[in-house]
Amino acid sequence: MADPFLSIQHVRKSFGATTVVEDFNLDVERGEFVSFLGPSGCGKTTVLRMVAGFEEPSAGKIVVGGKDITRLKPNQRNVGMVFQAYALFPNLTVAQNIGFGLKVAGMPRADIDARVAEMLGIIKLPQMADRYPYQLSGGQQQRIALARAIAPKPKLLLLDEPLSALDAKVRISLREEIRSIQKKLGITTIFVTHDQEEALSISDRIAVMYGGKAEQVGTPFEIYNRPATKFVANFVGTLNVLEGKVTDAASGKVQVDTQEVSLKGKLNGSKSGDTLSLALRPEAISLGRQPGRDSSLLGEIAEVHFLGSVIRVRVGIGGSMVSLDTFNNSATPPPAVGEKAEISFSSGDMLVLH
Amino acid sequence: MKSGKFWAWVVFIIGAAYFFIPLMATVEFSLRMRRGVHSFDAYQVVLGDPRFQSTFLYSVVAAICTIVLGVLIVVPAAYWIRLRLPQLRPIVEFITLLPLVIPAIVIVFGYIRMYGSNSPLPFLGSNWGANALLVIGYTTLALPYMYRAVDTGLRTIDVRTLTEAAQILGAGWGTIIGRVILPNVLIAVLSGAFLTFAIVIGEFTMASLLSRPAFGPYLQNIGANRAYEPAALAVIAFAITWGCMSLIQILSRFAPKSANRPN
Numbered sequence: 001m002a003d004p005f006l007s008i009q010h011v012r013k014s015f016g017a018t019t020v021v022e023d024f025n026l027d028v029e030r031g032e033f034v035s036f037l038g039p040s041g042c043g044k045t046t047v048l049r050m051v052a053g054f055e056e057p058s059a060g061k062i063v064v065g066g067k068d069i070t071r072l073k074p075n076q077r078n079v080g081m082v083f084q085a086y087a088l089f090p091n092l093t094v095a096q097n098i099g100f101g102l103k104v105a106g107m108p109r110a111d112i113d114a115r116v117a118e119m120l121g122i123i124k125l126p127q128m129a130d131r132y133p134y135q136l137s138g139g140q141q142q143r144i145a146l147a148r149a150i151a152p153k154p155k156l157l158l159l160d161e162p163l164s165a166l167d168a169k170v171r172i173s174l175r176e177e178i179r180s181i182q183k184k185l186g187i188t189t190i191f192v193t194h195d196q197e198e199a200l201s202i203s204d205r206i207a208v209m210y211g212g213k214a215e216q217v218g219t220p221f222e223i224y225n226r227p228a229t230k231f232v233a234n235f236v237g238t239l240n241v242l243e244g245k246v247t248d249a250a251s252g253k254v255q256v257d258t259q260e261v262s263l264k265g266k267l268n269g270s271k272s273g274d275t276l277s278l279a280l281r282p283e284a285i286s287l288g289r290q291p292g293r294d295s296s297l298l299g300e301i302a303e304v305h306f307l308g309s310v311i312r313v314r315v316g317i318g319g320s321m322v323s324l325d326t327f328n329n330s331a332t333p334p335p336a337v338g339e340k341a342e343i344s345f346s347s348g349d350m351l352v353l354h
Numbered sequence: 355m356k357s358g359k360f361w362a363w364v365v366f367i368i369g370a371a372y373f374f375i376p377l378m379a380t381v382e383f384s385l386r387m388r389r390g391v392h393s394f395d396a397y398q399v400v401l402g403d404p405r406f407q408s409t410f411l412y413s414v415v416a417a418i419c420t421i422v423l424g425v426l427i428v429v430p431a432a433y434w435i436r437l438r439l440p441q442l443r444p445i446v447e448f449i450t451l452l453p454l455v456i457p458a459i460v461i462v463f464g465y466i467r468m469y470g471s472n473s474p475l476p477f478l479g480s481n482w483g484a485n486a487l488l489v490i491g492y493t494t495l496a497l498p499y500m501y502r503a504v505d506t507g508l509r510t511i512d513v514r515t516l517t518e519a520a521q522i523l524g525a526g527w528g529t530i531i532g533r534v535i536l537p538n539v540l541i542a543v544l545s546g547a548f549l550t551f552a553i554v555i556g557e558f559t560m561a562s563l564l565s566r567p568a569f570g571p572y573l574q575n576i577g578a579n580r581a582y583e584p585a586a587l588a589v590i591a592f593a594i595t596w597g598c599m600s601l602i603q604i605l606s607r608f609a610p611k612s613a614n615r616p617n
Contacts, residue, residue, distance in 0.1 A: 052518075052522055053521075053522075054518055054521075073521075074518070074521040074522050075521050075522070075523075075524045075525060075526060077522075078524075079522060080522065080523075081518075081519070081522045083515050083518070083519060085512060085515050087512065087515040087516055087518070087519035088519075089516060089519070089520070089533075089534055089538075090511065090538055091534075091537040091538050091540075100520070100523050100525075100533075101523035101524055104523055104524040104525045104529060105524055145519075148519075148523070149522075149523075152523065152524065
């Protein structure tokens with residue numbers, strides 16, 4: 001990346017003796033949508049708050065558009081932010097809320113009105129201008145909060161878990177709306193979430209965070225399919241983990257339970273006799289032998305959950321349990337608990353976790 | 355259930371009687387100035403007394419100044435403590451309670467010693483200075499009520515997030531307090547203001563010892579020397595208090611709508 005628009009360089013944040021963010025580095029291109037994904041307490045919101053100016057980094061610097069903003073106050077940064085709790089001003093109408101930043105900037109009244117109308121059009125709530133926040137649903141309030149954040153044309157848009165307080169249906173529709181507005185306006189955006197599905201579905205890139213550090217930064221495809229660490233593999237998506245023992249490092253033979261699978265080319269650095277954690281995504285596994293899948297393991301059906309269009313099956317292999325989903329086919333009855341079963345997969349889909 | 359309702363009514367009637375019987379007796383007595391008939395003579399005398407008008411006006415102006423000064427001190431202080439210094443809250447609460455523990459007479463004697471005409475801050479050397487000192491003293495007396503009212507109001511809003519939302523939109527501290535915080539605690543400020551008004555209108559000790567022409571010393575003077583006029587004044591004072599309460603109720607309808615106060 002030759003000229004990043006936002007550059008977070010070696011940022012550290014400590015509260016007393018506790019370090020919550022450690023040597024965090026990230027470059028974001030202009031117009032890019034980057035998500036910070038991680039569990040509670042991983043430091044993702046702290047990094048966002050440092051970009052906003054609400055927290056001052058203990059070390060490192062933050063550069064936006066070539067300008068060092070590390071020591072600037074929040075009201076001098078020209079950054080828009082949407083909060084988890086909406087944070088609309090209860091005493092102001094929707095139009096006054098959206099126009100707040102413009103009024104503070106001293107924009108003439110006519111221009112404010114025009115921009116507010118434009119924003120209401122973008123968020124598809126043109127009839128709500130005179131309502132008060134308490135008269136709106138959670139989803140509507142958050143759309144107003146988004147409009148308020150982008151009305152002053154900020155350089156950067158920060159979204160701090162904006163969908164967490166909403167119900168599932170609204171969450172999905174609003175995240176798609178946020179993404180489409182972001183693309184339309186081309187605004188560089190940082191999105192903080194602990195919901196992997198949210199991050200995977202709308203991000204250009206994801207920074208998976210753990211213990212105050214970025215464990216991996218990559219596209220959703222890379223993060224999901226080529227997790228760099230055990231934490232990323234476990235945190236993003238559902239993962240079946242099997243313990244294996246390297247029986248022949250040279251030919252890539254690994255023993256799982258009492259059965260052998262071949263993982264040629266994946267055992268870099270492992271020696272015969274080493275114990276490994278092997279991971280398989282549920283969608284990479286089929287029940288029974290399938291064409292194109294070069295590896296298989298035998299086990300016993302332990303659980304069968306009928307979920308309508310999908311049947312979730314758990315197969316016991318030695319001491320481990322493997323989950324897989326099969327489509328419901330009315331012509332084929334689901335497998336019965338206790339039946340012997342064979343699962344097949346492509347050895348290329350098996351991840352060796354370090 | 356029926357028995358519970360019966361006792362609730364009994365308690366209500368006892369409470370109402372405790373409150374209304376003396377009030378009705380006062381009203382009745384205030385109408386007896388003319389021998390043998392009920393009349394408003396006592397009210398005419400009181401309202402026609404130029405000293406009533408001047409002292410009442412003085413106390414109203416003092417009350418308004420006290421409210422303005424109290425709001426200017428308490429709102430930013432309570433806001434800042436909630437936002438940045440929550441660990442100081444118990445200490446500040448204790449300090450604001452001191453005027454309830456320390457009698458006004460102690461405070462005013464302290465003022466007289468500290469701000470006499472020979473002191474470095476000779477407030478008492480001029481009328482304006484003494485008036486200012488009286489307002490400052492009243493602000494201190496009203497502190498427990500004003501602080502609690504504002505602090506309770508601040509508790510109903512998410513002070514930190516609203517502040518951050520305003521900050522990120524470019525607002526400075528003045529705009530944040532004036533356009534975001536104050537309008538959202540207006541009802542609380544109004545109730546604090548009403549309590550302050552009630553305290554100032556009837557306050558005697560400070561006004562008397564600082565020799566200010568306020569309503570409290572006038573009430574005392576009339577009460578000591580007349581029979582029917584004090585009763586009329588008491589009724590007028592009640593009417594003013596109730597008028598204030600009604601005004602606050604009306605104002606609260608026009609106050610900003612809050613997400614915490616739906617419909």
